[in-house]
Amino acid sequence: MAFLKGSGYVEENNLSREVLVMSEKPAEKTTSTKATETVKKVRAIVRGLYQNAREAKEKGQFTAYTMTACQYEEILNAMDIVPVWTENYAGLTAAKRDAERFVLKAEAEGYSNVICGYVRVGLGFDALRKEMGKTPENAPDGGMVMPDLLLGCGSACDPRFKWYQALGRYMNVPTYSFDVIWPPVDADLDEVRNYYIRYQREQFQGLVDFLERQTKKKLSHDRLWEAISRSNATWRKWWEVDQLRKAIPSPMPTEDHYNAMVPGFYCCGTQLAVDFYEELYNEVKQRVDNKIGVVPEEKYRLLFGGGLPPWHTMWIFNYFETLGAVFVMENAYRIYDPVEVPSHVKDPLDYLAWRTFLRWTQRYDMAKKRSGIATVERLLEYIEDYRIDGVVTHATKSCRATTVGQIDWLHRLNEYTNIPSMQLISDIIDVRDYSEAQWKAQIDAFVEAVEAHKRRTAR
Template sequence: MTFPAIRAKIEATSLLESWSERLDQLAQQQRTAAYAFVMGSCAELLAAFEIPLFLPEINCLQTAISGTAQGLLQHAEEQGYPSDICNYLKADVGLHLQGRRLPHKRLPAPCLAIATTACNTYIKWAEVWQRLYDMPLFVFDIPGTRNPGHPSQPGDPAFAADLAYMIEQLRDLISLCERITGRRLDPDRLSHALDCTNRMSRDFNAILKLNRQEPACFDAVRQGGAYLGVFNAFRGTDAGVRYFSNALEELQQIRQRCLREPVAEAPFRLLFAGLPCYPLYSRFIRMFSTQGGLFVSSTYLQFASGGGCMGYQYDTKRPVESFAEGLLLTTREAMDSMFLAGDRLFEAQAACRADGVVFHGVKSCRTVSTGLADARLALQSRSSIPTLLLESDMMDRRLISPAQMQNRIDAFFETLRLRRKAGAP
């Protein structure tokens, strides 16, 4: 279908393993880490204070891919957690209830939790840690878009008020970090971290734009997941900068090779909306790739990078104010990509020249999934592009029926082939 980005995959695996090993070492040394979420992680601020970062969402999805999630879910359910709540939360609770131990690693206890209002489960989830560990919890109240399609922008009075609110909150968080570490914020360190994220975000954005052209040079669900993992776990670091620079260079080479050696039959270019099916991660992607489908774009990369893939550039000369502004704009972008998806999907499918759109709702994440059916209808009202709605889960195999999923995917490709045969653009 396309040439695999081998170097980026190997480097992503290596980096994420090093991240896990670092967390394991911290746990063994009885040291702690800040727990944060991918939407509004404040990774750069934590890097400036040298507070290690743990991202429970990434850890949870890793347990789903590796097959260890089911035991964690079961453990939490045995303690009374119901079957219809966020399964990231439930697996994480199961992990803490069994002493933060996984088969090949341990995880440090939290010294601080940072949540945002981008997802209401974040707050309840962090409150569980607070109950278990009696550590501080900081919740960023992110002002959302009040006028759908017309969010406030720098220069607007409404934006200025939102930004002032963000700066005040950020100053509170800085004070909290100073109390935890016993040292003052070093603005130069924060500037350096922001500069690193600037470069990562710029290259990540360039990577995504590469796939808008034909031929596409990577699968936005399979390889996009690797880019996403590194972006979240290594934002604000030199290692992250090197990774994205190398990944972009590799994809540019792949693109040249694709142009030199075109495939006989062009793939069906697909836009993915929703969360991946992590318990069947490779199998799920193969259900599409074996039929000639290639995910050229994914909304997941937008919200799960906390809006970081949009290429926002911090002003490193005024790090605190710019960090607050970036946090507002990128996290709001992540929220809008979930909650105001209808019009955006129409533009996204046109931008990436998609032949079809695949909606994957997951039973246990209402934040992402609740609006998917409406977004699909909104898209269908403006476009005749074929769409497919699948429902499963991002963690719990009991909620996934591969045979039914395959049947729907088969029917979707039958439609795509008929349209191509009939000369659909």
């Protein structure tokens, strides 16, 4: 555990320890209880994603394994390529406590137990499918359809390049990976902007050329603009929902967000996503207007400040709530605030390149003036805007990209805010590295620290 308590700092880093098979019985319910009615509809949307892919395959429509944050959703939409979101599927298996057989199969194939949990589920799933000659029995939501294409990218982490390449052991499917890049925070944006946008545009064009060769279909710029328009409307309305979440008491908690993210990430460019966030906005607005909170008495407002969520144990957010602590905002799977692409940009691929650059460099100027880290600037912004009492991060054994740097972030936050922080440790997928008893003990102590800090600062 690591947490900041006032100006003090306590750290215990056991990320390198051997994976332990925990003997205690996990809580019977592993998913979280939701606060909003709209979010409860997401489960049906998730089922529909995999059902739609199977139906598309039966009709001869192209399907593709895809990853989040690759910025290509609108291109796929415009070309009628049905995405199969492999990371999402891994999270689903973890939430269903059915990831172990896929993880163990990947490890039996020679893959390390510190490789991304999403990747191990995906590799294990496809290894089993090849071995059995069919979809693994009782796979959640019917399993992932055998794709026609594998579309990776370099955004966020290295497994995004290597995962789909490794799938060549289990399927003979055309594969394409491309760069999604952004400059270092200390770069002169005026100096490097044109280079990065031009390079990103070339990367998108390479993807389009590949898709056109494989599908024998040309990309319609008109259809791409339509998908971009729906996507922008989706993200803006989602952003407006999060502005409502600044209210006290919190109208919508983080555990709802980790369901509400599904249309924005996995249905982007569709009318379904636009309609979902319109409905969610109206519900959250009604809750704000009527001061309807997540718990009867909201004592502490928390920020999920870093790391991916523990998909195997999402009910843990509800455990915090039994102590009067509500996660009112989060910094994972919530990355795109609205940006304004210059009006002179008339080509849709140019637009996507501009939008990518602007999305990833939004807080660079502020970072240069203060902390030097764009992520820290976002956290400081959330702490102020959402009136945060404490920050919790999740260090995950198999995700370096979202874990490395967390301790530094907490140090930096302590320089500017002095509020308590805690680092929980497990994995995004692999429940073998999770201890319910240990987490509850840490959480109880942390909430006590938050209460003590509030008492001191209230004097």
